[in-house]
Structures are given as C-alpha cells and as structure tokens.
Amino acid sequence: MTLLDQTRAAVTPVDRAAAARAQDRLDRKTTPRGSLGRLEELACRLAAVYGTADPLLPARAVVVMAADHGVAEEGVSAYPQEVTAQMVKNFLTGGAAINVLARQQGARVVVVDMGTKCPVALPQVRDGRLGPGTANFVLGPAMSRETAVRALEIGIGLAGELAAEGVGLLGVGDMGIGNTTASSAITAVLTGQTAARVTGRGTGIDEGRLRRKVDAVERALRLNRPDPADPLDVLAKVGGFEIASLAGVILGAAAHRVPVLLDGFITGAAALAAVGLCPAARDYLVASHRSVEPGHEAVLAHLGLRPLFDLDLRLGEGTGAVLAMNLAEAALRILREMTTFEAAGVTDAGA
Amino acid sequence: MTLLDQTRAAVTPVDRAAAARAQDRLDRKTTPRGSLGRLEELACRLAAVYGTADPLLPARAVVVMAADHGVAEEGVSAYPQEVTAQMVKNFLTGGAAINVLARQQGARVVVVDMGTKCPVALPQVRDGRLGPGTANFVLGPAMSRETAVRALEIGIGLAGELAAEGVGLLGVGDMGIGNTTASSAITAVLTGQTAARVTGRGTGIDEGRLRRKVDAVERALRLNRPDPADPLDVLAKVGGFEIASLAGVILGAAAHRVPVLLDGFITGAAALAAVGLCPAARDYLVASHRSVEPGHEAVLAHLGLRPLFDLDLRLGEGTGAVLAMNLAEAALRILREMTTFEAAGVTDAGA
Numbered sequence: 097m098t099l100l101d102q103t104r105a106a107v108t109p110v111d112r113a114a115a116a117r118a119q120d121r122l123d124r125k126t127t128p129r130g131s132l133g134r135l136e137e138l139a140c141r142l143a144a145v146y147g148t149a150d151p152l153l154p155a156r157a158v159v160v161m162a163a164d165h166g167v168a169e170e171g172v173s174a175y176p177q178e179v180t181a182q183m184v185k186n187f188l189t190g191g192a193a194i195n196v197l198a199r200q201q202g203a204r205v206v207v208v209d210m211g212t213k214c215p216v217a218l219p220q221v222r223d224g225r226l227g228p229g230t231a232n233f234v235l236g237p238a239m240s241r242e243t244a245v246r247a248l249e250i251g252i253g254l255a256g257e258l259a260a261e262g263v264g265l266l267g268v269g270d271m272g273i274g275n276t277t278a279s280s281a282i283t284a285v286l287t288g289q290t291a292a293r294v295t296g297r298g299t300g301i302d303e304g305r306l307r308r309k310v311d312a313v314e315r316a317l318r319l320n321r322p323d324p325a326d327p328l329d330v331l332a333k334v335g336g337f338e339i340a341s342l343a344g345v346i347l348g349a350a351a352h353r354v355p356v357l358l359d360g361f362i363t364g365a366a367a368l369a370a371v372g373l374c375p376a377a378r379d380y381l382v383a384s385h386r387s388v389e390p391g392h393e394a395v396l397a398h399l400g401l402r403p404l405f406d407l408d409l410r411l412g413e414g415t416g417a418v419l420a421m422n423l424a425e426a427a428l429r430i431l432r433e434m435t436t437f438e439a440a441g442v443t444d445a446g447a
Numbered sequence: 448m449t450l451l452d453q454t455r456a457a458v459t460p461v462d463r464a465a466a467a468r469a470q471d472r473l474d475r476k477t478t479p480r481g482s483l484g485r486l487e488e489l490a491c492r493l494a495a496v497y498g499t500a501d502p503l504l505p506a507r508a509v510v511v512m513a514a515d516h517g518v519a520e521e522g523v524s525a526y527p528q529e530v531t532a533q534m535v536k537n538f539l540t541g542g543a544a545i546n547v548l549a550r551q552q553g554a555r556v557v558v559v560d561m562g563t564k565c566p567v568a569l570p571q572v573r574d575g576r577l578g579p580g581t582a583n584f585v586l587g588p589a590m591s592r593e594t595a596v597r598a599l600e601i602g603i604g605l606a607g608e609l610a611a612e613g614v615g616l617l618g619v620g621d622m623g624i625g626n627t628t629a630s631s632a633i634t635a636v637l638t639g640q641t642a643a644r645v646t647g648r649g650t651g652i653d654e655g656r657l658r659r660k661v662d663a664v665e666r667a668l669r670l671n672r673p674d675p676a677d678p679l680d681v682l683a684k685v686g687g688f689e690i691a692s693l694a695g696v697i698l699g700a701a702a703h704r705v706p707v708l709l710d711g712f713i714t715g716a717a718a719l720a721a722v723g724l725c726p727a728a729r730d731y732l733v734a735s736h737r738s739v740e741p742g743h744e745a746v747l748a749h750l751g752l753r754p755l756f757d758l759d760l761r762l763g764e765g766t767g768a769v770l771a772m773n774l775a776e777a778a779l780r781i782l783r784e785m786t787t788f789e790a791a792g793v794t795d796a797g798a
Contacts, residue, residue: 126537127544128525128650132766133739133759174479174796182793186477191786193478200773200780299479299796388484405756407774408484415483422551422773423758429551435542442533445525445650 099249100344100373106351110144110379118143121150124436128445132430134404138382139427145355145380146264153428154264154354156203156421158414159254159345160187160194161338163210164229165274166238167316172277172309174301177229180273181212187271187413188220194269194413201421203267205414208254210247210337212272224250226337233281233316237333244332244340248373251344252351259352265424266349267384269414270362272338276389279365281313281334283391285322286368287398294391296361299410327372335369342366347373350380357417357424360387360409364395371399384420385409450600451695451724457702461495461730469494472501475787479796483781485755489733490778496706496731497615504779505615505705507554507772509765510605510696511538511545512689514561515580516625517589518667523628523660525652528580531624532563538622538764539571545620545764552772554618556765559605561598561688563623575601577688581629584667588684589629595683595691599724602695603702610703616775617700618735620765621713623689627740630716632664632685634742636673637719638749645742647712650761678723686720693717698724701731708768708775711738711760715746722750735771736760 097105118140123129130136143149162184168177186192187207190199198205208222209215213229226247230238239247258266272278276298283294291313297306313334320333331340343366349356350370358367358381371378383401386392388410396403404423409416437444448456469491474480481487494500513535519528537543538558541550549556559573560566564580577598581589590598609617623629627649634645642664648657664685671684682691694717700707701721709718709732722729734752737743739761747754755774760767788795 125544126534126542127762131650131760131762132544133761135758135760176794176796179794179796182791183477186786186791186793189786189791191477191784191791193476193483193781193785196780196784197777199784200777299482404758407486407755409482409486410484411478411482419774419777423770426548426551426770429547430544433542433547433550434544435537435540440533440537440540440542442537443527443530445527445530 099252100245103252103347103351104374107374107376109376111147112144114147114149115140115144117149118431121431125434126437126440126442135427135430138424139431142355142424142428145353151428153425155262156265157206157258157263158198158203158267158269158418159206160269160271160414161208161210161341162212162271163337164213165272165278165336166230166232167234167277167312168274169232170234170308170312171305172312173273174299175273177213177273180271181214181216183271184209184212184216184221188218193411193415197415197418201418203418203421210341224341230336233320233334234312237320238335239332241328241332244328247337247340248344251341252348255345255348256352259354264354265421266354267357267414267417268342268345268363269359269417270338270342270412272336275336275362277309277312278334278336278339279362280391281316282330282365282368283394284313284317285324285330286372287394289394294394296389296391327369331369339366343370346370347377350377355380355382357382357384357420359384359414359417360412361389361392362412364392367399368395385416450603451596454603454698454702455725458725458727460727462498463495465498465500466491466495468500469782472782476785477788477791477793486778486781489775490782493706493779496704502779504776506613507616508557508609508614509549509554509618509620509769510557511620511622511765512559512561512692513563513622514688515564516623516629516687517581517583518585518628518663519625520583521585521659521663522656523663524624525650526624528564528624531622532565532567534622535560535563535567535572539569544762544766548766548769552769554769554772561692575692581687584671584685585663588671589686590683592679592683595679598688598691599695602692603699606696606699607703610705615705616772617705618708618765618768619693619696619714620710620768621689621693621763623687626687626713628660628663629685629687629690630713631742632667633681633716633719634745635664635668636675636681637723638745640745645745647740647742678720682720690717694721697721698728701728706731706733708733708735708771710735710765710768711763712740712743713763715743718750719746736767
C-alpha cells in the first residue's frame with residue numbers, strides 16, 4: 097500500500113458529536129443564540145475536526161508550495177517564469193506579503209521548492225524539486241502519473257511532520273507563474289465547467305493574454321483528455337508540482353485531524369483534487385476568502401464551502417489563509433473564554 | 448461656542464495626498480498591483496486619516512456605550528431591560544464576547560453607563576448617566592434636545608481623553624435592550640426609508656414582536672415628527688443615550704484624526720447622525736462588518752461605506768469592530784513591512 101493510499105484510508109469522518117457539544121456550549125454563552133454567526137459555525141467546525149468541544153489554541157503554520165509551469169511559454173502570465181524563484185527568495189528574507197501577515201498572525205512559514213525553473217538552493221527552503229517546472233501541457237501531459245503521486249506524497253510527508261511538531265492549524269499557499277492556468281484546467285475538468293467560465297486574469301493580464309490563456313486551457317483539455325473520475329490523472333495531465341503537493345498537504349493534514357485553511361483559487365484547485373481522492377477530507381477544510389478569480393466560485397460551489405471573507409485578494413502565497421487564522425482564533429476563544437448566562441447572572445431569553 | 452460646535456469645526460478633511468503616497472508605496476511592493484485588494488484600500492484610508500503614508504501601528508481601544516430605552520415597554524425585545532445592566536457587569540468581569548475578542552486583538556475596553564435602568568455603580572464603569580433610560584418615544588420624545596447635546600459631548604470628551612492617552616484606532620460598540628428599535632427609527636428618518644424596511648429582529652424576536660416593533664417605530668415617527676435635516680432633533684426624539692454618545696465619540700475621534708471602526712447597526716445609526724452633524728467625519732469611518740439587521744444596509748448605502756466582512760454577526764458590543772482591528776493592523780503592516788520589487792530583486796511586470 098502506498099503512502100497516498102494509506103493516507104486516504106487514514107482520513108476519518110469529523111466528529112459531529114463534538115460539533116454539537118460545541119454548539120451547546122455556545123448556546124449557554126452570554127449572547128443571544130447564534131448572534132456570533134459564522135464565528136460559531138467556525139468554532140463548531142474546528143471542534144468537529146479536533147474531536148473536542150474544548151480545543152486548545154493551536155500552533156499555526158502556513159505551507160507555501162512553489163513551482164514553475166511549462167504552459168507559461170504560451171504567454172499566459174504578465175510575469176516571466178524567473179519571478180517564481182525570485183519570490184521564493186523573497187519569502188526567505190521576510191519581506192513578502194505572506195511573511196508580513198504570517199508574522200502578524202503568529203504563523204510559521206514553510207517554503208518548499210517543488211520545481212522552479214531556476215533552483216533556489218538555499219538552506220531555508222525545503223527541497224521537493226521534481227524538475228525545472230512541469231512540461232507545457234498544451235503539448236502533452238504536465239507530468240507523469242508517478243510524478244504526480246510523488247508530489248502528493250511530499251505534501252503528505254510535510255503535513256505529517258508539521259502535525260508531529262504540534263502544528264494544529266495549517267494554512268496553505270502557492271507561488272508559481274502560470275499556476276492559475278493549471279488551476280483553471282483542473283477546475284474545468286473536476287467541476288464540469290467550460291474553460292472560458294473558470295479562467296481569469298491571474299496576476300492581472302490584459303484581454304489579449306486572457307484569450308490566449310482560455311485557448312491554452314481548451315487546447316490542453318482537448319489534447320490530454322484528463323479523466324474527471326480520476327483526480328490523479330487530472331493532476332498529472334494539467335496540474336502542477338505545487339498544486340499536487342498542496343493536495344497532498346491537505347490529505348496529510350486531514351489524516352492527522354489538522355484543519356486546513358485554504359487560500360484562493362490555486363489552493364482551491366488542489367482541494368478539489370484532494371477531495372476527489374478522498375471525500376472525507378472535505379470537512380477538514382475552511383475556505384478563508386473569496387478570490388477575484390472567476391474559477392474560485394466554481395471550486396467553492398463544488399466543495400460546498402462558503403468563504404469567511406471577501407477582500408478582493410488575488411495574490412496567493414497563503415495570504416488569505418493566514419488572515420483567516422485570526423478568525424479561527426476568535427472562534428476558539430469564544431468557545432473557551434466566554435462566560436455563560438448562568439455564571440454571569442444574566443437573564444437568558446433563550447432567543 | 449459649545450463643545451459640540453467646536454468639535455464639528457475641528458474635523459478637517461482627510462489627507463488625500465497621503466493616501467496617494469500610500470498607494471504609490473503599495474504599488475512598488477512585491478505583489479502584482481492591487482492584488483491585496485481591500486487591504487490596500489484600507490491602508491490608504493488609514494494613511495489619509497493619519498496624514499502620513501508611513502503610519503505607526505496604533506494603540507487600540509473600544510468604547511462600549513450602554514443605556515436603556517423606554518420603548519422597551521412596547522415589548523420590542525426578547526430580553527427584559529435588566530439585561531442591559533447585567534451585561535455591563537459582565538463586561539467588567541471579562542467574560543463577555545467583547546472582552547474575549549478585545550483581549551485577542553490587544554484593545555482596551557472602555558465601558559460607559561450612559562443610563563441603564565438599574566445603575567451599575569462599579570468603579571470600573573465610567574459614569575455618563577443621563578437618567579434610568581430614555582422616555583418611551585412612542586409616547587413623546589426620548590429625551591430633550593439639551594440631553595442629546597450632553598450625550599454627544601460626553602462622547603466627544605471621552606474620545607478626546609483616549610486620543611490624548613495615545614489611542615490611535617478606536618472601535619465603537621453598544622449595549623442596550625431596545626436599541627435596534629431606536630436605530631431603526633433614526634435610520635428611517637435620516638435615510639428616508641420606511642420603518643418596515645429598516646426594522647429587523649434584533650437579538651432574535653419572533654414574527655409577532657417584529658410587527659409590534661415596526662408599529663412602535665411608525666407610531667414614534669408619526670407622533671414626534673423628527674426633522675431629517677436636524678440630526679440633533681432626530682437623536683433627541685427617537686434616539687438613545689448610548690446612540691447619541693456614540694455619535695459624539697465619532698465626532699471627537701475625527702476631530703483628533705483617529706479612525707473609527709464601526710460595529711453594526713446601532714453604531715451605524717450613530718454614524719448617520721454624526722455625519723449628518725459633520726459631513727467631513729465620514730472619511731474617518733471604517734465599516735467593519737455587514738450586520739444581519741436589514742436597516743444596516745440602508746445605513747451603509749447612505750454613508751457610502753462597504754464593510755470589510757460579513758460574518759452574520761448580530762451581537763453588537765463592538766465585536767465586529769474589534770475583529771476588524773486585525774485587518775487594520777494587516778493593512779498597516781503591509782504598508783510598513785513589505786519590501787519593494789527593487790529591493791528584493793524581483794522583476795516587476797507593472798501589471
């Protein structure tokens with residue numbers, strides 16, 4: 097049995113009884129029932145994942161998976177591929193958006209080079225390299241099925257390591273010039289939407305490039321014919337190293353009962369694949385924000401997730417995921433620290 | 448010249464040049480232009496308020512104004528009036544939702560008794576009492592015009608004190624059984640909407656009580672005929688002690704160039720009155736969340752504010768306002784701590 101198969105088998109349903117006990121605790125707090133809205137929902141979701149109505153405040157980390165994409169040759173991005181490795185270096189110096197926001201939220205940033213065009217080769221970056229980027233999937237599969245499995249298992253291994261180190265709340269993020277194109281292709285296949293519907297402007301391309309991008313996705317799907325019933329086939333044919341490894345992180349976290357805060361469209365596409373491989377993983381996911389990318393809507397609808405906020409973000413890197421950690425903390429603190437009507441001597445209308 | 452008139456005159460337009468300089472700084476950061484969406488907008492708004500493109504992280508406080516409402520006699524709430532004072536005591540013991548969330552966000556909680564039915568009379572609560580609650584505005588004005596001015600000036604004085612103590616980011620919150628009824632009346636007058644349109648279920652009333660509540664607002668407006676062109680008249684006739692004093696806090700904060708994070712519907716109604724009294728105060732406001740209360744939408748539209756998040760909150764106390772402090776901090780940190788394309792050696796597409 098492979099690590100991937102073991103992990104899929106290890107993901108158990110979340111604990112709905114713990115969620116119900118958490119809601120019961122919340123109902124006795126000094127607020128009108130349900131008046132904390134989605135914070136209550138989030139508290140119950142986390143209780144279900146942790147299997148207790150009294151979870152501790154978890155240690156936090158965000159995994160940023162980086163890789164390049166052969167499809168960038170098709171002129172689908174405003175940035176050259178070199179930017180992927182440049183940004184990985186930027187993550188290591190602490191000056192990128194994800195560093196600033198993770199510092200604020202008390203989250204450790206774990207950066208993995210899954211295969212940038214120019215290797216970063218610095219000790220602070222984890223080496224998961226599967227090559228100098230994927231092949232251009234307009235001309236053939238992005239990677240072999242075996243490589244897709246390796247990418248997933250690297251993610252699974254990392255999630256297991258972080259869980260063993262005590263991380264109890266995991267954000268996921270991405271960096272990869274061209275990766276919205278791959279995410280659009282994955283989303284089109286796994287949600288059954290047209291390429292035009294789920295392809296957007298990524299980092300900010302103009303109308304001409306957008307047409308080229310939609311065309312690239314359409315050509316890739318016609319040529320490779322990824323099988324919607326086989327998420328591994330989809331990841332191999334039109335995925336990316338970082339996307340497949342993010343799917344692995346999600347499965348690994350779920351297997352260790354660690355909730356995963358998704359970021360935007362790319363991590364959403366990874367989640368589609370992960371949930372395709374293991375439907376029970378869905379309940380371990382929290383959607384942080386609604387991305388500007390049009391394909392994100394299809395992802396969220398397919399996964400049945402409603403994001404916590406909509407700040408018009410379209411950066412990636414895990415920025416939305418770490419911002420949502422503050423809300424996860426708020427939800428857990430409400431559950432743990434608030435007093436009850438009875439203890440406070442406040443009259444409860446039971447409303 | 449009264450303190451109220453002095454304060455209105457002291458509110459100057461925000462510094463649009465500082466906002467433009469902040470946007471220019473953000474454009475050179477290592478992200479595609481505009482990709483941090485509303486965090487960038489928030490950073491620029493704060494820069495405009497502070498008058499600098501390089502603001503420090505401000506000290507935070509949330510003011511919770513509490514008072515009772517004579518209109519509660521009409522059976523408009525699910526809770527008895529005693530709950531207002533009970534909740535004020537709860538705020539002082541640290542177990543209420545606002546305490547938990549303010550502690551998380553590093554904000555000091557300042558609780559003011561503006562006139563609860565049962566006086567709290569504990570040293571930790573500030574005494575702003577103007578009586579044991581307002582008069583029932585279905586039978587006559589809630590308070591005299593002079594009392595409304597006093598309430599405003601108490602708020603102005605408190606905002607000045609906090610600004611002098613170094614508070615640079617101020618949340619506002621409310622506690623008062625019956626105060627969504629007063630807020631609906633204020634909103635109906637100042638936005639020109641019907642009572643039915645801007646009256647909702649508050650802490651969670653049933654259909655029968657909702658009809659009674661709409662009827663109470665309609666009767667109050669017919670009897671008192673508050674003048675939409677005179678916000679003081681509106682506050683006096685159908686307002687509340689805590690709502691008027693919150694309007695004062697907003698004006699006082701604006702006069703000291705301190706941005707104000709609004710909470711939900713009640714603080715929104717206070718903001719309507721404050722902006723009516725001093726239109727320049729509008730640009731000092733940040734809408735934190737979109738409340739479940741239907742009248743909040745009318746408030747936001749009238750003020751031209753778009754909330755940062757929508758978490759289905761309907762608690763009040765300033766809970767949404769303190770949650771938004773985390774986003775304000777994120778926006779300011781992005782502005783201060785992120786590196787530029789040039790410094791990081793990352794290729795800028797200028798996209």
